Amino acid sequence: MIEEKNSLLAYLLCAPEEKIFCREMDTKRNIQEYTFGDLILSTTNLGRYLDSKEEWGEHIPIFLDTSYDFLRTFLGIVAAKKVCVPVHTIANEESMEFILKKVRSKCLVVTQKRLYQKLTKLNYVYQHIHTIFTTKEIIEEKNLPCRHIDIAEIFSQSKDLESAKSFLTNVVENTHKDDVMQIVFTSGTTGEPKGAILSHKNVISCVVRAGNHLKINSSYRTLTFLPLSHVMAQNEVFIALTVQATVQITGRDNLLHALKTFAPNILVSVPRVYEAIYQGIQKKLKNKPFARKLIDFTVKMHKLSKKASPLVRLGAFLFSKTFGHIITAKIRKNIGKFNLMVTAGAACPAHIYEFYEAISMPLTNAQGLTEVSGAIIYNQANETLNGSIGFPLPGVEVKVDEDGEILLKGDPVFSGYFEEPEWNRNSFTSDGFFRTGDLGEIQFLRNKPYVFLKGRKKEILVLSSGLNIPAVQIEERLVRHEIILQAMVVGDGQPKLAALIVPNAECCKNGDLRGEISKVIRQVNSQMDASEHIGEFEILSEPFTIENGMLTPTLKIRRPAVFQRYKEIIGHFYEASVC
Structure with missing residues (x-):
């Protein structure tokens, strides 16, 4: 069991320096490897640089796609005891400017040219941003709106690992668990973005308890392609950091190639990816009617093994575990060998769950929100109940109010939205429970509070x-x-x-x-x-x-x-x- 520390940097200091932490595949399918020692150096170099001057301000927005650069920039900001503000790189200009104004940014980090061009068109950047941390290629351009600094140079300033570890040790010793680590702006389906304030305690309690619950260890290799500006993707890489596992990063365009090349044993994705795999299989089976009938029959038998009379259930179960397993072997081989497949970020349709269970590749559902630091309700593959999204992590309280709204309380739950007093008053009950906006019910089954969702408050039509x-x-x-x-x-x-x-x-x-x-x-x-x-x-x-x-x-x-x-x-x- 991994213990909860006061800073992510404490886990980095415990990691074996020579072990590969990150493998990254670029758009041309070239692969670069980085050790935990490399991450310690980059994190320290940026942390020292940002800590050396007050002019950077308290909040530092980063506009970075999923990459090793995102990870070391994020941790570097943490090492400087600043607040990281990860911004979705697909956000529109209006949202970007709103966030910059809201947190009163004085500097920002951006390395992609398309994002740089979008940002430098904003009035706020011209009027209030005095420093942009970026790339050498962008710095070589003319008519720059403000001071530009090559962030790659900062990352590589010092190679003294012992000095770096000493610096990080001092940071960890002076970090309190309630210090703010990041402000993550929720896109929301209505209104302006709102910044969820997440402390070290919020994030670490979420990722450590999830890692322990899922029994993830240092032998795991994850494939990360979801945006790291989202807390669910952060959960994935931070869990890997806490257990000293390996993170493998790629863009969505190279996802299939990366699956074959990296051979990850964990896949964390949104339902749409699992649906796309399912639809691809169905498309291939269109011209193979006999094979399709066999697969459909296997899925049907799997359903019967859960719902029919005891005798029929036994027969269906035996079929699923013998002939059904053989019939679906080729599908499993083509998808990949995973010890854990997690679906998160949105509701996954029941027929998708049923299909993956039937082919012996069951999905683990992870349910959460930005406001609770990621996923805090899990329905493990071997503990699924039809219709339930699962039960909460240890230490997380869940209940339903008189209107049927699901309420949550515990260490992963945020303290409130950044400078939104009215929203904060309306978002919490008098006894400190967070109003999730989800409607549902709780059933105590197997001595656990299983949560059943009925929809979002704002998605119920009257x-x-x-x-x-x-x-x-x-x-x-x-x-x-x-x-x-x-x-x-x-x-x-x-x-x-x-x-x-x-x-x-x-x-x-x-x-x-x-x-x-x-x-x-x-x-x-x-x-x-x-x-x-x-x-x-x-x-x-x-x-x-x-x-x-x-x-x-x-x-x-x-x-x-x-x-x-x-x-x-x-x-x-x-x-x-x-x-």
């Missing part, structure tokens, strides 16, 4: 009849069909539901796209109560994306933005409606 409808659950049913890429259900305050549909036109078999989608909607309607039936629908020509402002960086639909964009279409759905 029909004019007063019935509450969980929009996301209906949307999940729709997008299970390959002809529908995205869907948003509307109908708040109306007598019936309607839907905006982003189609996958390539999957249209007969050229009648509207007809095929109508067929899918009729099929989905047949599986639900009459009050949940979708009436009208509109096929959209443009998908929901981060770039057009209709998805958050974590790929959740920004409902107000979509509603605003298509308010005329939505209005037409109900022009002739009568209650």
Whole structure:
């Protein structure tokens, strides 16, 4: 069991200096390796530099993609006892400027040219940023708006490992667990970004307890490709740091190549990646009807092994563990050999869980929020309960209030939003529980409080009849069909539901796209109560994306933005409606 320390740097000091901590694959598929000793030196060199002057300000925003540079910059800021502000690199200019203003930045870190060009167009950068830590290539350009410093030079200033360790030891000794480590701005589906204040205690209690719960050790090799500006991706690499495991980093464009090259034994991803793998398998099976029937039968047997009568369950279980295991062996070989597969960041559809369980590659669900430092509710592969997202980590209290909202309390839970007093008053109960905005219930099973989600407060549609409808659950049913890429259900305050549909036109078999989608909607309607039936629908020509402002960086639909964009279409759905 790993113990909880007061700083991430304390774990770095305990690591074997010669062991590889990070392997990084660049866009050209070149691989660079970095040891724990390399990380100690880079962290110390940046920490010393930032600690030597007061002019940098307290909060230092970093605009860096997932990379080794992100890790050593983050830890370097921590070593300087400054507050790191990781900003999503896919954020729009308005959000970037808002964050810079909010934390009153005096300097920032950016190494990618496209991001640099975006940032230097902002008024705030010209008026208030006096130093940009960047690359030699950018510094060589003309007409720079302020002082520029080559961050690579800082990272390599000293090679004295003993001196570096002495510096970090002093930092650790003078760090209090309640000191602020970072401010992470939540993109949110509504309103302006809000900065969640996360202390050393918040982050470390979350990652150490998660690592212990998942039984992760130094032999694990993870593949990191999710944005490190998100706490879930940070959980992944910080757990590796605490147990002295190896982090392997790549961009999404090289994901498949990296899976084969690095052969990780842990995969942490959002549901969309697992869905993409599933859809790829289904696509390959289209031209192999016999193989597809065998796979479908294996999945069916797996379901029966959980739900049928005892005798049928036994037969289905034996089939799944013998013939089923043989039938799905090739699929497992193509996906890779993983000791642990974690899905996080959004709800994973039930049929995806069932498929991976049936092929003997069960998914572990991780549920959390920025405000609780990452994932603090886990449903381990061998402890799953149908419909439950799992149970909380040790030391985390969970309960449900009279409105059905899930409340959380414990060391990983943040202290509040940065300079948002009204939000902070409304975000906590009188006894200190954080209001998650999730609706659900708790059932004590196997002596553990299993949490069952019913939806987000803001994603519950209330029909004019007063019935509450969980929009996301209906949307999940729709997008299970390959002809529908995205869907948003509307109908708040109306007598019936309607839907905006982003189609996958390539999957249209007969050229009648509207007809095929109508067929899918009729099929989905047949599986639900009459009050949940979708009436009208509109096929959209443009998908929901981060770039057009209709998805958050974590790929959740920004409902107000979509509603605003298509308010005329939505209005037409109900022009002739009568209650």
